[in-house]
Amino acid sequence: MHTIIHASSALRDAPCLLALESSGTRCSVALIYQGQTHLLQGPVEGAQSESLLGLTQDLLHCAGIEGECLQGIAFSQGPGSFTGLRLACGIAQGLSLAWGIPLFPVSTLHAQALACPAGVTQVLSTLDARMGQLYLGGYRWQDQTWHCVLPPCLCQPDTPPPLPEGCGSWTLIGSGMEVYAEVLTAAWKAGPLHRLPGINPDARQLLAVAQEDWAQGRGIDAPSAAPLYVRDKVALTRRERLG
Numbered sequence: 001m002h003t004i005i006h007a008s009s010a011l012r013d014a015p016c017l018l019a020l021e022s023s024g025t026r027c028s029v030a031l032i033y034q035g036q037t038h039l040l041q042g043p044v045e046g047a048q049s050e051s052l053l054g055l056t057q058d059l060l061h062c063a064g065i066e067g068e069c070l071q072g073i074a075f076s077q078g079p080g081s082f083t084g085l086r087l088a089c090g091i092a093q094g095l096s097l098a099w100g101i102p103l104f105p106v107s108t109l110h111a112q113a114l115a116c117p118a119g120v121t122q123v124l125s126t127l128d129a130r131m132g133q134l135y136l137g138g139y140r141w142q143d144q145t146w147h148c149v150l151p152p153c154l155c156q157p158d159t160p161p162p163l164p165e166g167c168g169s170w171t172l173i174g175s176g177m178e179v180y181a182e183v184l185t186a187a188w189k190a191g192p193l194h195r196l197p198g199i200n201p202d203a204r205q206l207l208a209v210a211q212e213d214w215a216q217g218r219g220i221d222a223p224s225a226a227p228l229y230v231r232d233k234v235a236l237t238r239r240e241r242l243g
Contacts, residue, residue, distance in 0.1 A: 015071040015214050018060075018095075019206035020088045022052050023080025023108040024127070024175070027088075029055045030203035031063055032211070038063050039204060053091055067099045072219055074210035076201060077105035078228035079135040079152055080127060085227035093222040102219025104210040107228065109137035111205035112174050113146045116196060122168050124184075124193070126176025127201075129154055134176035135230055138164050145212075154230045157183040163190060173199040 019030045027042040029052070040059045042051035060067060075092040078085045089105075096103050109125040116123055120141070127135040134157055138150025149164040157180035163170065171194040172181055178197065185193050213219065 014211055016065070016069050017072050017074060017104075017207055017210050017214065018056070018070050019074040019106075019203040019210060020052060020056065020092055021076045021111075021201050021203040021206055022084035022088045023076040023078060024084070024201045025081075026200070027052045027055065027084065028201075028203040029059050030207050031059055031065075032207055033063050033065055033069070037204060037207065052087055056091065056095075067095065070095075070099060070101055072102045072104055072210060072214050074104040074106050074203075074206040074213075075225070076108050076111070076206060077226075078108055079129070079154070079230040080108045080201065082229070082231075085229070089225055089227045093225050096222040096225070102214075103222060103225045104206075104213045104219055105225060105228070106206045106209045107137070107148075107152060108201050109135065109152050109174070110139060110146060110148060111209060112199055112201060113139040114205045114208050115199045115202065116171065116173065120171050120194075120196065122166065122170045124150075124163075124170050124172050124177075126172065126174035126180070128175040128179050129231065132156070133231075134180055136160060136176065138170075140164070140166060152228065152230055158187050160184055160187055163188055169194055171196050175200065 014032050017032050021028045026044045029040050031038040040055045042055055073092045073095055075088040092103050112125045113123045123139045125137050129135050133154055136155055137152040139146045140149045173196045
């Protein structure tokens, strides 16, 4: 489904940017163009390798623009699905080379924090990493932006890294929260943590980060782009799976 979100007047001066998100179970693409944000989402648990490039082409067609109009491409750098991260990075690199535009890699966990409503100031952003593990990062709202206070890591739910020091309560978000909230709360001995369900990786979040990076000239070229792999080993041998 092609969704057009009518943007505020502040976005009318925004650069024309494309975003590719495929770190989770549902890929999506988003575009800022002429004061509007356009969004296309793939099927849940769909074949992302068959969806992401097609969604990108469909979105540009629906918006009525050619690739040459773009001024940059954001992509989900990770952590997340090994195949999905490689896919988004590879497509972004190819389009960057074809159209001569910069790339903006965005941390998936950071992007999720941008989906939090006003008033949430300390976020533990999570993703279910499968195999009994989760990806985790901590972010704090300060000076009108989110700052990373716990770098993205892979951990066991019952032995997470210590909570960053600071005042205020922490809010759990993401698919890792939905699976391991009770285990994490017990491990940190921090009392009940606030939970904010329904937040998942979304291409619109990538656009929000990329706009700031574009304004600051923080784009990179295609050869410099690479996924962020937090897991040292992405596959288990048969013996390891059987224990």
